[in-house]
Structure formats: structure tokens, C-alpha cells
Amino acid sequence: MAQRNGWQYFRKGYISTSDWSIISYNPYSTPNCLSHDYPVGSSSADTTIDWFVSPGFDFTTGGKIDSLKAKIYSITGSATPVDEIGFYLLNGSSDPSMASSVILLAELKSLVSSMDVWRDTGNIVIPHTSGISYIGIKYRATNNWFVIYLDNIHFSKNPNGINETSAVNDHMILYPNPAFDKMNISFTGNGIRKVEISFTNALGQNVLTKQIDNKINQTGIDISQLSAGSYFVRAITDTKMIFNQKLIIVK
Numbered sequence: 001m002a003q004r005n006g007w008q009y010f011r012k013g014y015i016s017t018s019d020w021s022i023i024s025y026n027p028y029s030t031p032n033c034l035s036h037d038y039p040v041g042s043s044s045a046d047t048t049i050d051w052f053v054s055p056g057f058d059f060t061t062g063g064k065i066d067s068l069k070a071k072i073y074s075i076t077g078s079a080t081p082v083d084e085i086g087f088y089l090l091n092g093s094s095d096p097s098m099a100s101s102v103i104l105l106a107e108l109k110s111l112v113s114s115m116d117v118w119r120d121t122g123n124i125v126i127p128h129t130s131g132i133s134y135i136g137i138k139y140r141a142t143n144n145w146f147v148i149y150l151d152n153i154h155f156s157k158n159p160n161g162i163n164e165t166s167a168v169n170d171h172m173i174l175y176p177n178p179a180f181d182k183m184n185i186s187f188t189g190n191g192i193r194k195v196e197i198s199f200t201n202a203l204g205q206n207v208l209t210k211q212i213d214n215k216i217n218q219t220g221i222d223i224s225q226l227s228a229g230s231y232f233v234r235a236i237t238d239t240k241m242i243f244n245q246k247l248i249i250v251k
Contacts, residue, residue, distance in 0.1 A: 006055030008094055013049030013140070016042055020052045020139070028069040028151035036139045036148045043143060047082060050139045053094045054130040063157040064245075065124035065135070071149040072110050077114035084140035085109055085148050089126060094134045097195070102136070102210050103127070103204050111240050112146070119244045123172075125232055126155070127202070172235060178248040179226035187214045187237065194238040197221065199231045199247070207231075223249060 004045045009020055016039030038102035039048040040239070065087065072085060085108045132180075135155060139148055173186045187195065192214045199208040210221055214237070222234030228251040235243040 008053045010051040010053060010066060011097055012051065012097060014042055014046035016048045017050050020050055033151035038144060038146045043172060047140065047142050051096050051134050052137040053090065054135040056134055057157060058154065059129045059133045060125050061158050061159055063126035063155060067152045067154040068121045069118050069151040070111055070121050071118045072108055072112040073147045074112050074114060075145040079109050079112045079146060080144045081192050082146055083109055083146045084138060086138045087124065088136040089129060090136045091129050091131060092132040095226055096136055106242060110236055116142045118208050119240050123243055125244045125246050172243040172245055174233060174247065178225060178250045180250060182248065183221050183223055184227060185221060190235045196236045198226065198234045199226065200234065202230050204229055
């Protein structure tokens with residue numbers, strides 16, 4: 001976190017004794033990592049909502065969260081409905097309550113575990129956005145033991161726009177792209193057996209969710225019910241990996 005200058009804190013809920021902090025305890029990469037402890041002493045009616053927001057970026061041609069290591073810890077190994085750790089794209093203002101749009105890029109709550117283990121959750125697509133944009137990390141919790149550690153966070157913008165015809169990224173194979181009424185998808189990660197696939201439209205609405213098996217041959221997914229346009233395909237595997245890729249549907 002040597003590049004943390006310019007990041008801002010916004011506290012929108014219950015002001016607990018815990019806040020975003022840079023700590024040296026057990027980081028993924030030395031010397032530090034970003035962390036948020038649970039709101040010790042709060043009640044179930046006291047919801048902490050703390051944001052950690054980046055300096056401004058130019059994502060007019062799109063971009064990506066290239067690298068992100070996450071450790072989401074709960075003593076019970078589970079989260080509650082109110083718990084949230086999400087990465088958002090803010091446009092218009094770095095203050096989430098004043099931003100003209102707040103778009104969810106990745107929700108990491110599914111990675112919660114009682115084990116002390118880091119997960120790799122990079123390759124998160126940042127959509128084309130006009131003007132200056134910000135990456136906001138939102139922590140939301142009550143008195144549940146919901147503790148967050150983040151490290152190796154790296155963003156990049158795509159100077160030529162997102163390659164909408166690319167079929168392969170590091171871990172997820174998706175084609176054809178653009179697609180019409182069916183797309184094929186498979187994964188190269190070791191041990192991946194079950195995958196949840198979700199499709200989000202340009203308004204940030206989840207319009208389709210599928211459960212698939214990761215087999216040697218590609219898995220065909222019927223997308224004929226989706227309208228023409230741009231979508232973000234998000235995959236969560238049974239090995240707790242998260243992948244994102246942009247999909248264009250034509251009719």
C-alpha cells in the first residue's frame with residue numbers, strides 16, 4: 001500500500017471503533033495490507049458502512065482491476081445478510097452519497113471463510129465511463145465477526161478499449177464474443193467443478209444466473225432471452241475464485 005496517497009475515508013453508517021487501516025499483521029505481500037475489523041461492541045441495529053475510495057481515474061476506454069488478493073474472515077465461517085465487502089465504480093464524486101452513479105464491480109462476501117487463507121480475485125472488468133471515476137471499497141457489517149484483509153490491489157485503464165472479441169483471459173474461456181443466442185464457457189483452473197454464472201446489464205441489474213459444471217468440453221449457455229447490448233459475465237467457482245469478462249450480445 002505504498003501508493004495509498006490520495007485515498008479517502010467516508011463513514012456513512014454507525015461510527016464504530018474500527019475503521020479502514022493499513023496494518024502489518026500477516027499481509028499477502030510485505031510490509032502491509034488494507035484491513036477492516038468488525039464493529040466491536042455494536043448491536044444488530046448499528047450498521048457500520050465505511051468506504052475507502054481511490055483517487056480519480058480516467059476510465060473512458062474501460063479498465064480492469066488486474067490484481068486483488070482478499071482474505072474475508074469470519075469466526076463462524078459465514079456472513080450475515082447485512083455483511084458486505086464490495087468494489088464499486090463511482091462517477092461524478094468520490095463521496096458515494098454524492099456520486100451520479102455507483103456500479104458494483106465485484107462482491108467478495110462469497111469468499112468468507114473461517115480459515116486464514118488468501119484468495120486471488122483479479123481480472124475484474126471496469127466498464128467504459130465518461131469523466132473522472134473512482135474505485136470505492138465498501139465495508140458493511142453489524143456485530144458479526146466479519147474481518148477484511150486486502151492486498152496487491154492494482155488498477156489499470158485500457159488505452160484502446162476493452163477487447164470485445166477476445167475469447168480468452170487467464171482463467172476463463174468465453175466465446176463467441178459477440179454472441180447471438182448461445183455462448184460457450186469453460187475454466188482452466190485446477191479443481192474447478194461447479195460454477196455460478198451471472199449476467200449483469202449496463203444498468204447494473206442481474207438479469208440471468210446459471211449453475212454449470214466445468215467439464216473438459218465447453219459448456220453451452222442459452223442466452224436467447226437476453227436483449228442485444230453489453231453485459232458483464234461474473235463467475236464464482238466452487239474453489240472460491242471470481243472471474244469477470246465483458247460480453248456483447250447482438251440480435
